[in-house]
Amino acid sequence: MEFLYASEVLVNGLMAGVMYALVALGFVLIYKASGVFNYAQGVMALFAAMTLVGIMEGRVPFAHLINALFGVHVSHFGWTVPAFFGIALTALIMVGLAIAVEKLVLKHLVGQEPIILFMATIGLAWFLEGLGDVMWGADVKVLDVGLPQGISDGIEAATNDWLGYGFFIDRLDIWATVIAAALVAGLVGFSQYTKQGRAMRAVADDHQAALSVGISLRFIWIMVWSIAGFVALVAGIMWGTKSGVQFSLSLIALKALPVLMLGGFTSIPGAIVGGLIIGMGEKLFEYFIGPMVGGATENWFAYVLALLFLVFRPQGLFGERIIERV
Amino acid sequence: MIYREAGDFKTSYRDDGQTFPIRLDRWSYYAALAVAFLVVPFFIDSYWANAVLVPFLIYAIAAIGLNILTGYAGQVSLGTGGFMAVGAYAVYKLMTAFPGVPIFVHILLAGLITAVVGMLFGLPSLRIKGFYLAVATLAAQFFLVWLFNKVPWFYNYSASGQITAPERTFLGWAVTGPATSASAKYLTCLVFAVALAWVARNLTRGTVGRKWMAIRDMDIAAEIIGVNPLSAKLSAFAVSSFFVGIAGALLFAVYLGAAEASEAFGINKSFLVLFMVIIGGLGSIFGSFAGAAFLVLLPVFLKNVLVARLGWPTDLAAHLELMIVGALIIFFLIVEPHGLARLWRLTKEKLRLWPFPH
Numbered sequence A: 001m002e003f004l005y006a007s008e009v010l011v012n013g014l015m016a017g018v019m020y021a022l023v024a025l026g027f028v029l030i031y032k033a034s035g036v037f038n039y040a041q042g043v044m045a046l047f048a049a050m051t052l053v054g055i056m057e058g059r060v061p062f063a064h065l066i067n068a069l070f071g072v073h074v075s076h077f078g079w080t081v082p083a084f085f086g087i088a089l090t091a092l093i094m095v096g097l098a099i100a101v102e103k104l105v106l107k108h109l110v111g112q113e114p115i116i117l118f119m120a121t122i123g124l125a126w127f128l129e130g131l132g133d134v135m136w137g138a139d140v141k142v143l144d145v146g147l148p149q150g151i152s153d154g155i156e157a158a159t160n161d162w163l164g165y166g167f168f169i170d171r172l173d174i175w176a177t178v179i180a181a182a183l184v185a186g187l188v189g190f191s192q193y194t195k196q197g198r199a200m201r202a203v204a205d206d207h208q209a210a211l212s213v214g215i216s217l218r219f220i221w222i223m224v225w226s227i228a229g230f231v232a233l234v235a236g237i238m239w240g241t242k243s244g245v246q247f248s249l250s251l252i253a254l255k256a257l258p259v260l261m262l263g264g265f266t267s268i269p270g271a272i273v274g275g276l277i278i279g280m281g282e283k284l285f286e287y288f289i290g291p292m293v294g295g296a297t298e299n300w301f302a303y304v305l306a307l308l309f310l311v312f313r314p315q316g317l318f319g320e321r322i323i324e325r326v
Numbered sequence B: 001m002i003y004r005e006a007g008d009f010k011t012s013y014r015d016d017g018q019t020f021p022i023r024l025d026r027w028s029y030y031a032a033l034a035v036a037f038l039v040v041p042f043f044i045d046s047y048w049a050n051a052v053l054v055p056f057l058i059y060a061i062a063a064i065g066l067n068i069l070t071g072y073a074g075q076v077s078l079g080t081g082g083f084m085a086v087g088a089y090a091v092y093k094l095m096t097a098f099p100g101v102p103i104f105v106h107i108l109l110a111g112l113i114t115a116v117v118g119m120l121f122g123l124p125s126l127r128i129k130g131f132y133l134a135v136a137t138l139a140a141q142f143f144l145v146w147l148f149n150k151v152p153w154f155y156n157y158s159a160s161g162q163i164t165a166p167e168r169t170f171l172g173w174a175v176t177g178p179a180t181s182a183s184a185k186y187l188t189c190l191v192f193a194v195a196l197a198w199v200a201r202n203l204t205r206g207t208v209g210r211k212w213m214a215i216r217d218m219d220i221a222a223e224i225i226g227v228n229p230l231s232a233k234l235s236a237f238a239v240s241s242f243f244v245g246i247a248g249a250l251l252f253a254v255y256l257g258a259a260e261a262s263e264a265f266g267i268n269k270s271f272l273v274l275f276m277v278i279i280g281g282l283g284s285i286f287g288s289f290a291g292a293a294f295l296v297l298l299p300v301f302l303k304n305v306l307v308a309r310l311g312w313p314t315d316l317a318a319h320l321e322l323m324i325v326g327a328l329i330i331f332f333l334i335v336e337p338h339g340l341a342r343l344w345r346l347t348k349e350k351l352r353l354w355p356f357p358h
Helices: A002-034 A041-056 A063-070 A083-104 A114-136 A153-163 A171-193 A195-205 A207-212 A217-243 A247-263 A268-288 A298-312 B023-043 B046-072 B080-097 B103-126 B130-150 B182-204 B207-217 B219-224 B229-256 B267-280 B285-309 B314-335 B339-353
Strands: B168-170 B173-176
Touching: A002 A041, A002 A171, A002 A195, A002 A217, A002 A247, A002 A268, A041 A083, A041 A114, A041 A217, A041 A247, A063 B314, A083 A217, A114 A247, A114 B130, A114 B267, A114 B314, A171 A195, A171 A217, A171 A268, A195 A207, A195 A217, A207 A217, A217 A247, A247 A268, A247 A298, A247 B130, A268 A298, A298 B103, A298 B130, B023 B182, B046 B080, B046 B182, B046 B207, B046 B229, B046 B267, B046 B285, B080 B103, B080 B130, B080 B229, B080 B267, B103 B130, B103 B168, B103 B229, B130 B267, B173 B182, B173 B229, B182 B207, B182 B229, B182 B285, B207 B219, B207 B229, B219 B229, B267 B285, B267 B314, B267 B339, B285 B314, B285 B339
Parallel strands: none
Antiparallel strands: B168 B173
């Protein structure tokens, strides 16, 4: 019984790990292609989810600001938009965001040290967080794009028959796993079998060599940031459906960092495996050790695990070997 | 001519190595110190102390601390908030356990305790570098804040989980607690800020500082020419955490009066101090002050303009402030990645030659 309960925790941890991996994936894509450690990935997920809710509910953008400026009271257009169009529109907005980021920020920071680029993305994160709040309001929003939710009765009944103990598994988590797997497969297919994907890998390999064979760096950057925006949108939909669209959504970016460290910054399989290890590890740790030390260990377990791990393998599980020369 | 080295003959190495080689610079520095110590305390009111000057001085100390680690020794840290929490909780435990000992001793001891904790979390820096280290320091941030929230011993089993500074006096003046006057708060922070800036300046231009900079520029090369990376990195973590711990102790005991770990010392504190260092200028003591001044004054300024002048709602102003700070950070990084300190250096170069172009 104890063992069965622990394995239920384990399965749920794996599902949570998929969600972490989803965010980590966006990081890896941008880091590989442009060498930018994009701290804003989590806020991009929040911004995408907010925009999606705003469009679907027909909210007036900048309503709060307009009201303060002109003394009127506008809030909604009075229509609702179906989920499919909402998602398509939001994806378009994320592409627009990618273009704006490239034109206004990255273009001017080419050749700066990585730490400067990292700081710029933190600035971007603050900006986007403020922009999301000013555009759509800071209230907690409910996001429902028609994904099934609630405990899966089928699995509970099936496990009850087999093992004499029903597993509680959220249907949303199962869907998230399926969608994440599809997304990863799609991304791998894209980068392996299309022209743009090959160009992307070339840029990731060596900027200058890619430039010299006629690949447009700027186009690739816009493309990569758009893909990262799309990944952020998917992550935003999943997390937003699960726990409501609110500020804490942007904190999943912080959760994705130890995932990256564990898996290595440059490896897509690393992001997936790292996500699974962290999701599983923190749930099991909370289950076995948590009650002894007062709970809420999920806040730090991932970081300490990654820290200890890195001491023995500084480049992460799948990261490129670090070679240093003087 | 006023701003010139010409005619100011140096007759000893001591003269040659001084911090302010130009006479006008030196005198204006002394004048600024004199005004800060002898004039401001008599005119300061609680608005200026609480909104501007005290946070400026405290964050300047924290920024100097982080600048030593990141700007001089090249180890990026995102754990500043956690180390400030160590300083705050250490000074709280000391204040309540030994009420008879002067508060200044407690604050220094809190700094030392933070230095030990900082060295502990600095140990992985011997193996991990760059971004991996930056993310690894987040472990310190989250673990320490969690620890202070979950272990009741740290907050003396108080029902609210908060720590509250009891009243302590120094030479008959209340330094902590609700009865503290604005000038006492200001003077306490000023004494620490000036003394620590002096220490930092002299550390960074001596042997220790040169070792840090060698490690920053290329650690393997530094090791080959005989800099011990273990002692250089750990001493950087220790000194930096000492400064940050004192800033945390002052923030809690003198400025806030009461604090709760996850609220007062969250991850946003770490980023705020890092922004101060970057905007001010990496590897510059003056830059730490400039960055702290900029990021303390900006929100006050924006709030005054947006809420008081234009009458906009406070929450809207807060969101706009977030946008503006974010945009300004990007703007600064694009225009001057080396921060305000570089701008100041360029101004001085121009001033020396003025009115001639070359």
